[in-house]
Amino acid sequence: MSNTRRLIRQTLTIARRDFTATVFTPTFLLFLFAPFLFMGLSAAIGGMGAASIAERGERALRIVALTAPADRELLFAGDRNLRAMFRDRDAPPALELPATAANDERTARAQLDRRDAQVTAVLYGPLDRPTVLHAPIGTRSAAYLAQLADQGIRLRETGTRPKSTARLVEVKRARAAPLSSDEGGFFAVFALFFLTLLLAGQVVSSMAEERSNKVIEVLAAAVPLESVFLGKLIGMFGVALTFVAFWGTIAANVASVLPGNVGAALAGMAPALGLPTFVMLFVAYFTMAYLLLGAVFLGVGAQASTPREIQMLSLPITIFQVAMFGLASAAAANPGGWVATAAAVFPFSSPFAMAGRAASAPALWPHLLALAWQLGWVALTVAIGARAFRRGVLQSAGPKLKWFRRAAVDTPVS
Template sequence: MSPLRRPIRQTLTIARRDFKATVFTPIFLLFLFAPVLMASFGAIGGMGAASVSQGSTDKVRLVAMLPIATAPALHGADAQLRGLFGTDASPPVLALRPPAADPQRAARAALTARDADVTAILYGSLDRPVIAYGAGGRQDARYLAAVARQAALFERAGSIPPAARLERVVTDAPSRSGRDAAAFFAVFGIFFLTLFLSGQVVGTMAEERNNKVIEILAAAVPLESVFLGKLLGMYGVAVLFVTFWAVVLSQVEMLLPGDMGGALEQLRPAIGVVPFALLFATYFTTAFLLLGSVFLGVGAQASTMREVQMLSLPITIVQVAMFGLASSAVSHPGSWLATAATIFPLSSPFAMAGRAAADTALWPHAAALAWQLLWVAIFITVGARLFRRGVLQSGNAKPAWRRLLARR
């Protein structure tokens, strides 16, 4: 067997062993459906908060104490201006009441009433409106002022102009905002996947250190092959996880509302959908291998699961820091921050994935991938040597360069 083929076969054997030991267990099903559990808890909490918010929103009112003759102009202005807001940010319902003998006193009484939550009241006339509002009702008062101004214009014109017809135009070229949004979601997508998946690499050595299996592996296989094999085995688990949920989400996309589907169509990367998908998968691979190799080397120093759990917080902090650095780089292309995020190995996959969505150049990706794979090899080599000397208490104490000089 050739000198190169033997370590490759040993590495793949370790990877296959770890992959089967992880996937062919009942616990893997819980891990595979963990997003469903997380989404279920989030949906339950969101439904509870939405029901409470909906119950309080139904009682909120805007009141206009004006003559009945102003109702057509007032409701027409309210309908036109309300269309500028989304469903969640829509102002409260506008109710029209007849004017009182003392409108100022009636407005104060309505603002302090207990049966309905009135945030702002319009009285006087459309030409000279007066708006009273309570605590937290300043924004609603401004909306009422805009409605009164628009209604006064309608009364002077003598009619309410028809609403404009909206026509949606589909363009092939990606817009600047669409490229920026795609770049951010690319960074966030890799961050979320690596945060959820690469942290599993930390505890792969702890159990085998306790039952002494790692000593048997180290005696039969070079530690570099053990580290790389374990990293590739966990990467196979990550690929299985991502593939499963990619297929599920591709079917769910057909059930999205038309507006949401149209909004997703605007997230077009500048480099093209197919090249971007390939680069995204490649940068996810390098990000997983980079962070996984660092976490594997650090986690190999832990001897108990308690120490592994203590390492979870610094690992999460590192991942969040890389996400923040890459997000800032995407927001400021061409700056020194973007250059630093591209060169620093742990943040390079995040930043380059965002660059693939915002820039059409291809040659920087070839250089970045070579640079990242080089650091994967460095991290695996350093982690294996630290494990050999610090945990197994073996290996030559002299540095490699001194051993090379001694041989010469």
């Protein structure tokens, strides 16, 4: 058997062991369904938070207009017209029009100081020259009240009856609308970051098992440590693909069970390169990101001898990942800028940045170039990672007290 074939066979044996040992366990089911728990928890917390905010806002946030009784109807009508343009969450606080004859600064200030409600802005004075007092957080509310006064004047002059009655017709697009460059790009970057953070980080501690149960010498004696390294990387990548396939399948089918308008909105979104190409590129970039970061993590993780050391090593690794995410996000927000170029060229942020680009820009050739570039870096990183792994595991060089050396010296029977 040729050396290459033997290396492949040994690598796949390690990969198979790691894959089955991870996937065919109850713990993996927990891991697989963890996003459900995460989403449920987030939804519950978010829902409670939103309900709390909404409740507090409904009770407390107000804008007040002190006007002559004759103008109250005008302002009500104007408020109704203007408010229709806002989504609920963006709408100004509820408008109050107190039935009071007082229309002066002192009354307005008293309104701002109310304890039963949080008044963000108060309008007083004549509608053609009103004054608006507002709290520091009430700038937009103040602008809204000013606009409302203007609207009131117009309605006074023309009457509250609409002069134009528009017919609103919803039309489905023949072709899906591309995502806007920043939101689509950010979505892709975040998805890729989340997946690699969740999955590639696992390999950091994968050597701990062999260390703790002393299997490492059995492996090291039977196969080259490069095979152990590659096998672990491939095995855990298989685990990652299983995870992605599971959640990808759910995501692909989830639109059908979503409420009609949400599903239609999702179906209406499309990456700039088209969905099939985008999916292929996303998988390719995920592979690159996983192998690049996984090789680094595995190489670094092999330097640790104890769970405590692994924990200590995890922090800089996570910081590094977040930095790559930040760089790629900045690139997604500004696709034409130098940050985008830097993020696309720097190998460890390139997969994220290019995934973002795939969502927002239609050109295909930069992706082919980027994949070739990343593939070269994957080869280089795997080679360096394998060497670091070998050093870390065999522990035959360097100033640090190494595993085999320690075993050889400490072992009572040698």
